[in-house]
Amino acid sequence: MARHHPLTRLMLLDPGRVERRLEAFAARGILERVPNSWQVTLGAMRMWHRMLFRPESIGNCDNPVRDSWRARLLHNRALRIPALFHARAIAPWDLSGLFSSHERVGRHLLAAHHEQNQFAYDLALLADDPGSLERIREAAQAVIDGSHPRANWLRDLAVFEGYHEDLVAALDDALAGELRLSPAEQKDPDISFLAFMRWCATQPATPGATRRAWMEGRYTWADGLRRPSPAAAAERFASLDRAGLTRALREGHRVDPAILDDSEWRGVSLGLPELADKLAWKTFVKVFARAPSGQLRGWNLRLEQDGLDAPPRPRTRRNGELFTFGHFEVVPAHGRRPLIVDEEHLLLDYGRGGNPRLDPIGRLRDPIVAPDPKNPDLLLGWSYLELGQRRVSTPSFFTLERLGPRTHDAKPPRAA
Secondary structure, three states: OOOOOHHHHHHHOOHHHHHHHHHHHHHOOOOOOOOOHHHHHHHHHHHHHHHHHOHHHOOOOOOOEOOOHHHHHHOOHHHHHHHHHHOOOOOOOOOOOOOOOHHHHHHHHHHOOOOHHHHHHHHHHOOOOOOHHHHHHHHHHHHHHOOOOOHHHHHHHOOEOOHHHHHHHHHHHHHOOOOOOOHHHHOOOOOOHHHHHHHHHOOOOOHHHHHHHHHOOOEEOOOEEOOOOHHHHHHHHHOOOHHHHHHHHHOOEOOOHHHHOOEEEEEEEEOOOHHHHHHOOOEEEEEEEEOOOOOEEEEEEEEOOOOOOOOOOEOEOOOOOEOEEEEEEEEEOOOOOOOOOOOOOEEEEHHHOOOOOOOHHHHEEEEEEEOOOOOOOEEEEEEEEEEOOEEEEEEEEEEEEEEEEOOOOOOOOOOO
């Protein structure tokens, strides 16, 4: 049996059970990246920080308090928390929820108030147990119509008017295969279970790596691993001339294609004259998607040019659709005789992306490398043209920094 850090045993109670639960989620295709037990420990620590320093984000609501003496009394969270604990509706020793049984998660949903779409985390925890959602919906409906034996108590324990009606609506959405989450909420580890799992999977993988990041000022309990801003990441290479960028590309490490699966990366153009950047674009997004066939493909998303440190703001076409272009397939460079890089690296091949036949972007090839093998979230790329048997160099380099999971799909203009 693998040994676990004492903090992991304290925070997860039974790390082996948590790991088996995560394996079950992965087997059902629910998780694309499975964090290890130490990374989940860091996620639990983040939740403890939220409880201690951001308590206003938990258990509050703008809806009116129920007109009963118990609800008004339990509106005080100092009194409500012991009542929830007594009702076995909360388990402060299991903040990730991965140790708790499906029955306990159900009690939690019925009794502990969740604001707006914060149902989503617990509903996702039930995805590996067929029938759980239906049972909880039946119980919540019984609370609403008064047939539940503890209907009034559960109503008062949830404190706010309309809670169980909102829970039933959320359960109906979940049973229909939908969760009422905005794009921002889908990326929020406070709300989305999948976002929490992605957050965990990007944290240091060992206690030693966490300690080093903390000592270097790159890690906090509140936010986890800090990464440089796009401007800082690009700045590292912006001062290099073409020879320096070429050397960095040549010395880069192979990119594991698994880290690209269903992800979005913000790009910053390097090496081009300032006028070319103004006429084209300085920042962009590359989106990667794993097709059902197993092939990794992708496309470019044009951004409004708001500056390097501004949040990415996608540009849209006149019909309101996202401005996507430049489709590609991710292929091994082996046998392709790429310029500069060795054949062990990956290549973004626009000739296989399904772009319009006369679109010159189809001649483009982008080798990508990882400049720092310890930082898989920063990549360096370069563009050259493939004209028959000839390969023509360009001055166009770029950095890619991970934004998060893929948020949209885009079909190629024609079948690749």
